[in-house]
Amino acid sequence: MSSKTTEGHQSFASFELDPRLLRAIEKNGFETPTLVQSKAIPLALKGHDLLVRARTGSGKTASYLIPIIEQILRKKESKSLTTGGILGLILVPTRELAQQVMKVLEKLTAFCSKNIRFTNLASNVSTAVQKPLLLDLPDLVIATPSRAVAHITAGNMSLNELLYLVIDEADLVFSFGYKDDIVTLTKSLPQGCQSFLMSATLNDNTDSLKGLVCRNPVTLKLEESEAEGQLTQYVVKCGEQEKFLLAYVLFKLSLIKGKILVFVNEIDRCYRLKLFLEQFGIKSLVLNSELPINTRMHIVDQFNKGLYQIIIAADEGERDDEGVEEQANTETEAQSSGESKKSKHGKKDKEYGVARGLDFEDVACVLNFDMPTTTKSYIHRVGRTARAGKPGISLSFVVPKNEVGKHRPTTLASCKKDERVLHRLEKKGIELAPYKFNKEQTQAFQYRMEDALRSVTRVAVQEARTAELKQEILASEKLKSYFSENPDDLVSLTHDTAASVRMARTQKHLKHVPDYLLPKGKQAVAAEVGFVPYTKQNGRKHVQRSRTRGKQRYDPLRTMRRK
Numbered sequence: 001m002s003s004k005t006t007e008g009h010q011s012f013a014s015f016e017l018d019p020r021l022l023r024a025i026e027k028n029g030f031e032t033p034t035l036v037q038s039k040a041i042p043l044a045l046k047g048h049d050l051l052v053r054a055r056t057g058s059g060k061t062a063s064y065l066i067p068i069i070e071q072i073l074r075k076k077e078s079k080s081l082t083t084g085g086i087l088g089l090i091l092v093p094t095r096e097l098a099q100q101v102m103k104v105l106e107k108l109t110a111f112c113s114k115n116i117r118f119t120n121l122a123s124n125v126s127t128a129v130q131k132p133l134l135l136d137l138p139d140l141v142i143a144t145p146s147r148a149v150a151h152i153t154a155g156n157m158s159l160n161e162l163l164y165l166v167i168d169e170a171d172l173v174f175s176f177g178y179k180d181d182i183v184t185l186t187k188s189l190p191q192g193c194q195s196f197l198m199s200a201t202l203n204d205n206t207d208s209l210k211g212l213v214c215r216n217p218v219t220l221k222l223e224e225s226e227a228e229g230q231l232t233q234y235v236v237k238c239g240e241q242e243k244f245l246l247a248y249v250l251f252k253l254s255l256i257k258g259k260i261l262v263f264v265n266e267i268d269r270c271y272r273l274k275l276f277l278e279q280f281g282i283k284s285l286v287l288n289s290e291l292p293i294n295t296r297m298h299i300v301d302q303f304n305k306g307l308y309q310i311i312i313a314a315d316e317g318e319r320d321d322e323g324v325e326e327q328a329n330t331e332t333e334a335q336s337s338g339e340s341k342k343s344k345h346g347k348k349d350k351e352y353g354v355a356r357g358l359d360f361e362d363v364a365c366v367l368n369f370d371m372p373t374t375t376k377s378y379i380h381r382v383g384r385t386a387r388a389g390k391p392g393i394s395l396s397f398v399v400p401k402n403e404v405g406k407h408r409p410t411t412l413a414s415c416k417k418d419e420r421v422l423h424r425l426e427k428k429g430i431e432l433a434p435y436k437f438n439k440e441q442t443q444a445f446q447y448r449m450e451d452a453l454r455s456v457t458r459v460a461v462q463e464a465r466t467a468e469l470k471q472e473i474l475a476s477e478k479l480k481s482y483f484s485e486n487p488d489d490l491v492s493l494t495h496d497t498a499a500s501v502r503m504a505r506t507q508k509h510l511k512h513v514p515d516y517l518l519p520k521g522k523q524a525v526a527a528e529v530g531f532v533p534y535t536k537q538n539g540r541k542h543v544q545r546s547r548t549r550g551k552q553r554y555d556p557l558r559t560m561r562r563k
Contacts, residue, residue: 258364
């Protein structure tokens with residue numbers, strides 16, 4: 001069964017929800033159901049399995065949490081639940097998404113928290129430490145597939161009473177390496193369990209999952225034009241070094257208003273761009289898979305609160321079919337050349353995902369500083385803006401083939417795929433308009449850009465990366481218990497200090513942009529101040545004096561008079 005949707009309900013009250021749930025929905029500002037909510041909630045309340053495709057930010061999380069909470073409240077009110085046990089299992093591919101689902105769940109159960117108990121198992125602590133959380137028999141459990149299987153295998157968790165199974169971002173579950181975990185988990189599912197598969201795209205992976213966990217599901221597909229109507233997409237074809245020049249001009253002259261999410265393809269790239277921008281007094285945050293999970297979530301939280309305007313995120317690529325062959329070739333070449341695949345820095349978190357799952361609020365612009373290597377990654381990246389009916393723009397830097405490798409310090413291997421990905425996007429009907437700007441005006445900043453970029457050496461990048469990782473691990477582990485008892489102090493914790501103190505050479509003059517470099521209309525206007533005379537208004541000469549050891553004396557350089 002399949003359904004395409006174009007319009008929704010007038011209000012949440014039309015779903016005949018529990019008053020406590022309706023009160024929580026109203027308190028959190030959910031005025032009317034989104035498109036996916038208007039179709040998914042009534043079908044879920046009728047007991048249908050669902051396979052839902054909707055873009056990031058369309059309200060998928062609430063579309064399955066609201067009917068699950070409502071049905072559990074109804075069953076508890078009618079006392080139809082004879083024994084205690086886990087009633088709902090929500091599987092997500094990343095820890096960040098687990099945290100986000102947890103926050104939405106807390107909001108929706110604000111007035112029925114005594115009736116709905118839940119826990120989040122998606123963390124890097126041992127199963128033995130998490131076992132007490134399951135002894136209390138929570139109604140809902142949030143976990144990654146590997147963590148859920150680990151607890152089932154250890155005997156800490158039973159799914160005998162399970163009524164609801166959710167797999168969020170279902171198209172990512174197999175690509176993140178969870179296929180075996182899902183197959184193992186399905187063997188423990190009881191018959192009659194209602195299933196929800198939520199995804200931004202439908203592909204072979206979601207079809208495989210559908211066959212494993214669903215029974216004749218209703219498939220909901222949002223119209224693409226309805227989902228992408230508020231997004232304006234631009235592209236700039238430029239050289240590798242020009243990326244830094246354009247980023248400097250865009251940020252320093254505030255040509256982009258609002259919060260900006262910048263995507264790069266490597267972790268080192270995060271710190272290189274951050275250090276470069278710091279030369280001009282532009283603050284930014286770095287987000288990557290090496291940082292601890294609570295640090296990553298705190299960074300996103302500060303960004304959402306408006307404490308920082310720019311996040312530089314390392315999107316290391318989705319492991320999908322487009323990149324499998326090339327990845328295999330790369331690994332073969334590395335093994336034949338004797339190169340080590342071990343990271344020189346911290347261990348990367350395989351359950352990390354920034355292009356998907358994380359809830360970045362009010363993003364005005366997504367800047368693809370490095371073009372993604374797949375069209376799927378591009379779609380998910382730009383899906384972080386133009387959400388909830390708000391307008392947004394995406395700007396992508398594309399390096400032509402004849403420009404790749406011309407500037408070795410800033411070159412990136414993935415740039416070779418830029419034009420290929422752009423061509424694929426055009427074939428899919430995604431139009432990226434040329435971003436028009438005056439190149440002559442940007443060339444005025446060329447010397448300053450080159451001067452700053454020379455200061456960001458490879459050593460400076462490595463030191464900044466290592467130092468920030470050490471600092472965040474220390475803060476994450478030792479201060480975790482303190483911040484749990486003193487949540488207000490967490491607000492004062494910042495994440496933008498490590499890189500700046502390790503700059504090889506900081507040039508203060510770069511932070512100021514002289515008027516002669518500014519485009520016409522951007523110069524400072526001093527007419528309102530007027531001329532400041534050296535004489536007072538009553539005609540008496542104003543004599544400049546300076547104090548030295550308590551005595552007054554004339555300053556001949558200012559007064560042009562002898563003493």
